[in-house]
Amino acid sequence: FTGVDYVKLYKDLAVNDNIEIYLTNNPEKIVERCKEVLIANIHDREYLRDTFQRLGAKNVYTIGDILNQSVDGSGFNEKYGLYGSNLATETSVKLFPRNSQDFVENLQTKLKDKYNKDIEVMIYGDGAFKDPVGKIWELADPIVSPGYTKGLEGTPNEIKIKYIADTELSHLKGEEASEAIRNKISEKDSNLVGNQASEGTTPRQITDLLGSLADLTSGSGDKGTPIVLIQGYFDNYATE
Known part of the structure; x- marks a missing residue:
């Protein structure tokens, strides 16, 4: 889709052709070739670390072990290292945010003080969705939201309106x-896990849903939207 030849891109980084490239998804084949492994995979990084160590690799690191502390005064992310970073210039990167929780809580307090409104705040990066055409997994960050206020914890507690309407x-x-549907919503249990009324709803973290919505709205190209304001998310069909 991007038209970039990644094999050539990595080979061009070589000095005197000192890079060899092997393509495989089999950890056993990788350990046959080299005993020192740097894992760039994001969501299965700890599983792969354990796998390579079990297979006898001597030194196993992830890119989360790079810049997880300051080097000569550099920036760092103690939890994620290079995960979630973006190229800034030819010689620098922007790391995944840290101190995010303090930021969102302080911003929420300032918004309350200035506008007397209770506003939930979250920092988002990549959305948690997969492109159905290119099969590209959008979430190239370690998590969707590194910081969010308390009201965004948990998963939606919803009934499947279509199921209720078509049955009882x-x-x-x-x-x-x-x-009748509005009454059903108003009277629903506070926890619908395992309840047939919620069958067909997809359980996702609220921050993953909102982060995906915000990422799709702002994009990463020409839109340049620094803030996304979401209104009415917690309203439902029974809301007056």
Whole structure:
């Protein structure tokens, strides 16, 4: 999709052709070739670390072990290292945010003081979705949100309106059906896990949902949107 030849890109980094490239998804084949491994995989990095160590690799690191502390006054991310970083210039990178929790809580307090509004705040990076055409996994960060306020914890607690309407409320029509659905929503249990009424809803973390929405809105190209304001997310069909 990008038109970049990544094999050539990496080979061009060689000095006197000192880079050999082997393509495999088999950790055993990798350990046959080299006993020192640097893992760049993101979401299965700890699994792969354990796998390579079990297979006898001598030194196993992830890129989270690079710049996880300051080097000669450089920036660092103690938790994620180079994970979530972006190229800034030819000789520098922007690291994944740190001190994020303090930032969002302080910003929430300032917004409350200035506008007397209770506003939830989160820092987001990549959205948690996969492109259905190119099969590209968008989430190239270690997590969607490194910092968010307390009201964004957990997963949505929703009933499947279509399921309810097609089963126990199938005999109702028009406004009578609408009112019955609103009552169902208002009277739902505080925890619908395992309840058939929630069947067909996909359990995701609220921050993953909102981070994906924000990422799709702002994009990473020409839009240049630094802040995304989301309104009405916690409203539902029963909200007056």
